[in-house]
Amino acid sequence: MQLLDGKVLSQTIKAELALEVAQLREKGMKVPHLVAVLIGENAASQVYVASKIKSCEEVGFKSTMIRRDADTTEEEVLDIVRKLNEDPDVDGFIVQLPLPKHINEEKVTLAIDHRKDVDGFHPINFGRMAQGLPAFLPATPYGIVEILRRYNIETSGKNCVVVGRSNIVGTPISILLSRKGYPGDCTVTLTHSRTKDLAAEVRRADIIVAAIGIPNFVQGDWVKEGAVVIDVGINRIEDPSKKSGFRLVGDVDFEAVAPKCSYITPVPGGVGLMTVTALLMNTLKACTGEIY
Ligand code: GUN
DSSP states (O other), X not given: OEEOOHHHHHHHHHHHHHHHHHHHHHTTOOOOEEEEEEESOOHHHHHHHHHHHHHHHHHTOEEEEEEEOTTOOHHHHHHHHHHHHHOTTOOEEEEOSSOOTTXXXXXXXXHSXXXXXXXXXXXXXXXXXXXXXXXXOOHHHHHHHHHHHHTTOOOTTOEEEEEOOOTTTHHHHHXXXXXXXXXXXXXXXXXXXXXXXXXXXXXXXXXEEEOSOOTXXXXXXXXXXXXXXXXXXXXXXXXXXXTTSEEEEOSBOHHHHGGGOXXXXXXXXXXXXXXXXXXXXXXXXHHHTSOO
């Protein structure tokens, strides 16, 4: 079993991005600028946004955080989005989800100019991705395909089982892995809460992508010998032995599954770090005009 090390991979990619920023500077061009909008006090969101801002600094991007209270109105959020759409200094921006309940996430996502949608959540980017056209790929699926690519993991003709059908992970990764070319050409099964005999489906998988948001969901006896396991889960479970009172576990029972697989992503230190790195890759593309 080999660990798919999101930390080392992120560092490698960040070094490449820093080099590209240095080259832009040398040519007298502007450096990429990412803005993150954070509404409310969601603890996990605060950690994620802080990590995105810190990562920008590491590679020499300009970054800005816009923070507002949980009682901010939908109209105020839409107004922030409109201003960011129009600001020529801003290459890309994200509105961290989840938003407080009184704000319609779909409406906010649709208001984002797709040319600055470095989260790849806008239906224009999703549709372009599905058709294989240049698009901002959603950060987590983009991070996963980079892991597969940079570890040279074979995908052509493999049975891939995706567990979870969310708009931001399960559904887009199932599309990307079934697309023509590398890393793709998989035969993909997209499973979810209504799937009959989920364990039997997962047992057929050469590549498993677990993105259901349930701690330790994928069991040891669900996994075929030699499978590649990508664990997207970042679940907080109580742990009184930790100072914070919790620890992070994935959607895969790592202890039971790891000995059976050829490759597995750890949690933490796997897909999560690559998600942030993929956001940086998208922000560079937004700045250089590689996609639009
Ligand atoms: N919430 C959980 N993941 C994400 C993400 O990738 N982007 C945004 N904007 N919100 C999230």
